[in-house]
Amino acid sequence: MRAYFSVFRMRLKMELQYRGAMIGGIICQMFFGIVLVALYHALYESKGQALPIEQVSTYVWLQQAFFRMMVATDPDLNDKIKNGSISYDLCRPVNLYWFYYIRIAAQKLMGSLMRGIPMMIVAFLLPKGWGMSLPASIPGLCSGLVALFLGLLCMCALENITMAFTMRTLDPRGMQSLLGLLMVTLSGNLLPLTLFPDSWQKVITMLPYAQLLDASIRLYSGEYPVSDLPVVLLRQAGWAIVLILLGIWMWESNRKKMIIQGG
Amino acid sequence: MLNTIHLYIRSMGMLLKSHLQYPASFFMQTLAQLVMEGGEMLAVILVIDRFENLKQWSGANLFFFFGLMSVSFYITEFFGRGITGNFPSMVRNGQLDTLLLRPRNVLTQVLCSGVDPRRISCIAVGVTAMIMGSNMSDVSWSFLKVLALIESVLMSCMLILGLFMIEGIFCIHSVKSVELVNALTYGGRSACQYPIDIYPRPLKILFSVVAPFAMTMHVPAAYILGKPLYGWPTWTVFVTPLSGIAVLFVMSMLFNKGIRFYRSTGS
Numbered sequence: 001m002r003a004y005f006s007v008f009r010m011r012l013k014m015e016l017q018y019r020g021a022m023i024g025g026i027i028c029q030m031f032f033g034i035v036l037v038a039l040y041h042a043l044y045e046s047k048g049q050a051l052p053i054e055q056v057s058t059y060v061w062l063q064q065a066f067f068r069m070m071v072a073t074d075p076d077l078n079d080k081i082k083n084g085s086i087s088y089d090l091c092r093p094v095n096l097y098w099f100y101y102i103r104i105a106a107q108k109l110m111g112s113l114m115r116g117i118p119m120m121i122v123a124f125l126l127p128k129g130w131g132m133s134l135p136a137s138i139p140g141l142c143s144g145l146v147a148l149f150l151g152l153l154c155m156c157a158l159e160n161i162t163m164a165f166t167m168r169t170l171d172p173r174g175m176q177s178l179l180g181l182l183m184v185t186l187s188g189n190l191l192p193l194t195l196f197p198d199s200w201q202k203v204i205t206m207l208p209y210a211q212l213l214d215a216s217i218r219l220y221s222g223e224y225p226v227s228d229l230p231v232v233l234l235r236q237a238g239w240a241i242v243l244i245l246l247g248i249w250m251w252e253s254n255r256k257k258m259i260i261q262g263g
Numbered sequence: 264m265l266n267t268i269h270l271y272i273r274s275m276g277m278l279l280k281s282h283l284q285y286p287a288s289f290f291m292q293t294l295a296q297l298v299m300e301g302g303e304m305l306a307v308i309l310v311i312d313r314f315e316n317l318k319q320w321s322g323a324n325l326f327f328f329f330g331l332m333s334v335s336f337y338i339t340e341f342f343g344r345g346i347t348g349n350f351p352s353m354v355r356n357g358q359l360d361t362l363l364l365r366p367r368n369v370l371t372q373v374l375c376s377g378v379d380p381r382r383i384s385c386i387a388v389g390v391t392a393m394i395m396g397s398n399m400s401d402v403s404w405s406f407l408k409v410l411a412l413i414e415s416v417l418m419s420c421m422l423i424l425g426l427f428m429i430e431g432i433f434c435i436h437s438v439k440s441v442e443l444v445n446a447l448t449y450g451g452r453s454a455c456q457y458p459i460d461i462y463p464r465p466l467k468i469l470f471s472v473v474a475p476f477a478m479t480m481h482v483p484a485a486y487i488l489g490k491p492l493y494g495w496p497t498w499t500v501f502v503t504p505l506s507g508i509a510v511l512f513v514m515s516m517l518f519n520k521g522i523r524f525y526r527s528t529g530s
Contacts, residue, residue, distance in 0.1 A: 024442040031446040035454040035466065042461035043314045171288065181299045191306045195313055 084262030136222025327396030333389025418507030
C-alpha cells in the first residue's frame, strides 16, 4: 500500500514541475472556451432554447477546465510498450494495473487542478452569460465534487483499458485515436451533451463517457436535482467498478502473453 | 525553383510508397481518421438539428463552410506533414542537424520529410460536406465560382501552413513545442468552420487580420453561396484570399532568419 501511496505523491510532484506548459495550456483552453461560448451565443440569437444560455456557458467552461483530466495519458508507458522496457515493470513487486492506475490518477488530478482552478476563476469574472455561473445550490456543488471524484475513477479505468489495447497492438495510434474520439464526443466536450437531441440524451447519459464530467456538471448546475444524487452516484460507481474489473482482466490476460519489443 | 518542386514530388512519391508498405496499419489508421472527422461533422449536424439557422446562414450553408475548412486543413496536413507534425521532434532530437549540412534550403527539406496519407479520409468527409452544402443551398455553379473555390482552398492551405510555421519558429528558440500556437491553428479550425460574421469583434479581428481565415475562406465561400460577406463587391473575392500567400511568405522569411539562431540539442 505504501508503495502505491509514494508513487501517487511522486507523480503529483512531477506534474507540478510543468508550470510553463501549464500557462500555455490554460491560455489555449481559455481561447477554445471563448470561441465555443461565442458560437453558442450566436446560435441562441437565431433560435432560443429551453436550456438557458448561462448553463451552456457553464457547461463549456467546466468541460474546458477539466479537459486535461480527460486527455492526459502516460507517455512513459507508451514508450515502454514500444521499446520493450515494460519488461522491467513486470519485475516490480507491485500489481502492474494498480501501479499505473495510481500514476495516471495523480497525473490527471494534479494536471487538471493546476489548469482548472485558474481557468474557473477567470471564467467567473467574465460577464454574465459569457462566463461561469455559480452552482445551483451548496448541496449541488458538494455532490458535483463527489461525482467528479467518481468520474476521475472512471477516467483512469478507461485510460488503462486503452493502454491494454496498446499493449496488444503495440502501436498507440489507431485504437487510441478511436477511443479518444468516443471520449470527446460522448462526454460532451465537442458539443455539450445537454444540446444533443433529447431522445439521444436518455441513452447517452447512461454510457460510461457521460459519467466522467457530464454527471458532475449537471449536478453542479442543478440539471440533476440533489434528490437524484443516489441514482447518479450509483450509476457512476457501478461503471467505475465494471471498467476497473474489465481493465484488470485485460491487463492480466495481456501479462500472460506480453510481447516484449526490443533488440 | 523547378528543381525544388521536382525534389518535393519525388520525396512525396517515396514517402507514400513507404507508408503503403504496411497496408493493414494504414487502413486502420485511415479508418480511425474517417471516424474522427465524422465525429466533428456529427457535431455540426446536431447543432443544425437543434438550431436550424445561424443568423443569416442556413444549415446547408454551414455544411459548406465546414467542408471548406476540413478540405483545406487536411490537405495541408496531408502534404505539409513535415511542418505540421514532425518539426518539433526534429528539433528536440537533433535530427535537424543533418538537414543543415545538405546543399538545399532547410524549409524545402523539412517539407520533403513528411507526408500523411491517412488524412485522405478527412478530406473525403470535407468534400462530402461541401457537395451536400452546395446542393442543399441550391448553388448555381459558374466558372467564376469554381475559380473562387480553387483559389480559396489553395490560399487557405498556404495560410494554414504559414500558421504552423510559427510553431516551428518558436520551437527553434525554445526547443519545447509551444501549445499556445495551437490556439491559432487548431483554434482557427474550430472557430472558422463557422462563418466569421457571427463572432464578436475581437475574434473577428483576430481571424481577419492576424490569422486571416475569414479572408481566405469566408469571403469566397459567402460569394459562392450567393450571400456576399458584409456586402463586399465581387472583385474582393479574388483579392482577399491572397493574404494566405502573404502570411506564408512572411513566415518563411522569419523561419529562414530563425534557423540561423538554431542551436543543436546534440547527443
